[in-house]
Amino acid sequence: MAVNEAGTLVERISSRFPQALQESSDFRGDLSVVIDPAQLVEVARFLKHEEGFDYFLYNTAVDWPARDPRFTIVWEVRSLANRTRVRIKTTASMPDPHVPSLTSVWPPANWHERETYDLFGITFDGHPDLRRILMPDTWEGYPLRKDYVSFGEPVIFSDQKLEGLEPDAIRG
Amino acid sequence: MADVSLYEATIGPEHEPQTEWMDLNMGPHHPSTHGVLRVRLKLDGERVRDAEPDIGYLHTGFEKSFEDKTYAQGITFSDRMDYLAPPINNVGFVSAVEKLIGIEVPPRAQAIRVLMMELARVASHELWLGTTGLDLGVYSGFFYAWRDRDLALDLNEAYSGVRMMTSFTRVGGVAWDLPDGWIDQLQRFVDVMPKRLDDFEAMLTQNPIWRQRLEGVGVLSREDAIEAGVTGPVLRASGVDYDVRKAFPYCGYEQYDFEVPSFKNGDCYDRYRQRIAEMRQSLRILQQAIDTLPDGPYLSSNRKVALPPRSELSKSMESVIHHFRLVSEGFKGPEGDVYAYVESPRGELGFYLVSDGTNKPYRMKVRPPSFCNLQPLRKLVQGVLVADVIAILGSLDFILGDVDR
Numbered sequence: 001m002a003v004n005e006a007g008t009l010v011e012r013i014s015s016r017f018p019q020a021l022q023e024s025s026d027f028r029g030d031l032s033v034v035i036d037p038a039q040l041v042e043v044a045r046f047l048k049h050e051e052g053f054d055y056f057l058y059n060t061a062v063d064w065p066a067r068d069p070r071f072t073i074v075w076e077v078r079s080l081a082n083r084t085r086v087r088i089k090t091t092a093s094m095p096d097p098h099v100p101s102l103t104s105v106w107p108p109a110n111w112h113e114r115e116t117y118d119l120f121g122i123t124f125d126g127h128p129d130l131r132r133i134l135m136p137d138t139w140e141g142y143p144l145r146k147d148y149v150s151f152g153e154p155v156i157f158s159d160q161k162l163e164g165l166e167p168d169a170i171r172g
Numbered sequence: 173m174a175d176v177s178l179y180e181a182t183i184g185p186e187h188e189p190q191t192e193w194m195d196l197n198m199g200p201h202h203p204s205t206h207g208v209l210r211v212r213l214k215l216d217g218e219r220v221r222d223a224e225p226d227i228g229y230l231h232t233g234f235e236k237s238f239e240d241k242t243y244a245q246g247i248t249f250s251d252r253m254d255y256l257a258p259p260i261n262n263v264g265f266v267s268a269v270e271k272l273i274g275i276e277v278p279p280r281a282q283a284i285r286v287l288m289m290e291l292a293r294v295a296s297h298e299l300w301l302g303t304t305g306l307d308l309g310v311y312s313g314f315f316y317a318w319r320d321r322d323l324a325l326d327l328n329e330a331y332s333g334v335r336m337m338t339s340f341t342r343v344g345g346v347a348w349d350l351p352d353g354w355i356d357q358l359q360r361f362v363d364v365m366p367k368r369l370d371d372f373e374a375m376l377t378q379n380p381i382w383r384q385r386l387e388g389v390g391v392l393s394r395e396d397a398i399e400a401g402v403t404g405p406v407l408r409a410s411g412v413d414y415d416v417r418k419a420f421p422y423c424g425y426e427q428y429d430f431e432v433p434s435f436k437n438g439d440c441y442d443r444y445r446q447r448i449a450e451m452r453q454s455l456r457i458l459q460q461a462i463d464t465l466p467d468g469p470y471l472s473s474n475r476k477v478a479l480p481p482r483s484e485l486s487k488s489m490e491s492v493i494h495h496f497r498l499v500s501e502g503f504k505g506p507e508g509d510v511y512a513y514v515e516s517p518r519g520e521l522g523f524y525l526v527s528d529g530t531n532k533p534y535r536m537k538v539r540p541p542s543f544c545n546l547q548p549l550r551k552l553v554q555g556v557l558v559a560d561v562i563a564i565l566g567s568l569d570f571i572l573g574d575v576d577r
Contacts, residue, residue, distance in 0.1 A: 027508045027509065027510065028271050028272070028274065028508070028510050030509070030510055030511055032509070054398055054399075055398060055401070055414075056401045057511075057520075057522060057539055058522060058524065058537060058539040060524060060535075060537040062509075062526050062534070062535045063535075074509075074524070074537075076511060076524070080398065080412065080414055083419055083420070085511070087509075087511070106401070107399060107400065107401070108399075108400060108401025108544060108547060110547065111543065111547045112543075119235075132228075133227065133228060134227065134228035134231040134576060134577075135228060135231065136228070143233060143236055144235060144236055144535075148236075
């Protein structure tokens with residue numbers, strides 16, 4: 001399960017793209033690299049065509065409301081031949097979070113990125129068909145954001161109105 | 173299919189209809205969609221020119237719900253995503269948590285997990301066999317498959333008290349030891365099943381109608397299969413012998429002697445043979461797991477994570493405190509993110525768990541194999557007859573609870 005060449009893969013990425021690699025970590029054998037969104041697609045191409053990461057696993061996002069940039073977007077890919085795996089991360093900030101799409105590199109990212117767009121409201125630039133996929137097209141809000149309340153009735157108290165809280169922020 | 177075009181909404185001008193386009197909704201309520209999948213077909217006569225799967229009818233927000241529950245409470249959610257292989261989802265979920273907190277699972281617990289998982293794989297493939305046969309007109313096969321699947325569900329019930337939503341895992345082991353007589357009951361199942369599979373194969377494998385319906389339909393080449401990101405039996409039927417159990421063994425799969433079957437053509441017929449072959453391998457693993465079932469504890473002795481046995485509560489104050497803390501607030505995980513994965517009957521089922529150091533997952537992303545296998549549907553059905561859409565849908569073996577979560 002451990003990524004055998006963890007150190008060397010990170011070194012290869014950083015020597016090839018010195019500006020792109022912002023951070024890397026190896027937690028419980030899972031290798032993660034944080035890539036600058038500006039060079040994300042190039043790094044992804046490099047990983048697929050030169051490092052053999054041919055098998056797309058998933059894409060998702062993590063919402064950290066207190067942080068800036070607020071969203072971490074995660075893609076994970078595997079090399080079937082080398083039996084290794086790498087997690088590619090990048091970040092996006094409010095108010096209009098957007099990152100490059102990796103569908104041009106790994107076509108199966110298509111639905112996964114649509115799901116992330118649907119549930120987190122993150123725009124993937126260059127995605128061929130960016131629409132909601134699980135929620136209805138008319139849905140308002142992004143359910144997996146941390147400020148989206150999963151249970152309860154939408155109730156606005158008068159003092160909250162005074163603070164200018166939008167009804168959407170607390171809808172159930 | 174290295175480009176993105178196959179996922180795009182438009183189709184080229186060479187596909188001008190002979191008469192006029194017809195839009196046909198297959199589903200959301202249609203027997204062959206096995207749940208609530210809607211496929212918008214664009215037809216030119218009997219030929220499918222384009223198809224757009226519309227998913228989300230069963231979306232229940234499991235990933236959001238995981239964030240509200242402690243790690244122990246989350247186990248009962250995991251069952252309900254892929255409701256035809258609950259034990260495998262249970263194990264996938266707890267193995268993500270176990271990887272996060274770095275806890276060892278006792279060998280007996282691992283063997284019990286393997287027994288339950290392989291049983292679930294056989295049950296799930298049996299159900300697939302029955303329902304896909306039903307879709308294609310093999311009505312009697314359904315009853316044979318259901319009879320055999322029921323034997324597996326009886327074993328689920330004898331062990332966990334429920335036939336489907338077993339929720340039998342705990343972080344650090346399993347909830348209960350095997351009851352008396354369970355292994356004998358399982359042995360009878362393992363003894364009878366090869367014969368039952370032979371019967372099935374005698375009925376279908378060389379059946380000319382069955383072969384005509386499946387051979388050469390829904391072909392996915394090896395390269396296309398990898399490029400499309402399909403997984404599990406669908407990937408292996410296209411010639412990629414990738415199985416998580418073999419490639420990255422977990423729960424002690426490395427100690428069992430089994431093969432990863434794969435086929436070459438990648439059509440519906442190979443996917444059928446693939447699943448039959450996988451059931452035979454599962455039975456092989458079951459027999460070995462019965463023979464080598466280790467003794468010992470079935471739950472970790474780490475009291476910070478696993479509940480103390482009931483008998484200790486009347487004797488030990490520490491046990492009472494541990495019990496109280498685990499039941500009331502659960503345990504905390506370290507900060508970090510892990511990805512753990514198991515081989516479900518539909519392919520690689522992954523759980524990406526992000527922890528912020530509290531007693532609940534900060535984010536739990538499920539990588540559902542059905543979702544990945546359904547994605548290339550648009551490409552697979554272009555140009556086929558409407559009746560073949562049914563065969564292709566069936567051969568992908570997706571579970572809408574798994575697709576939509």
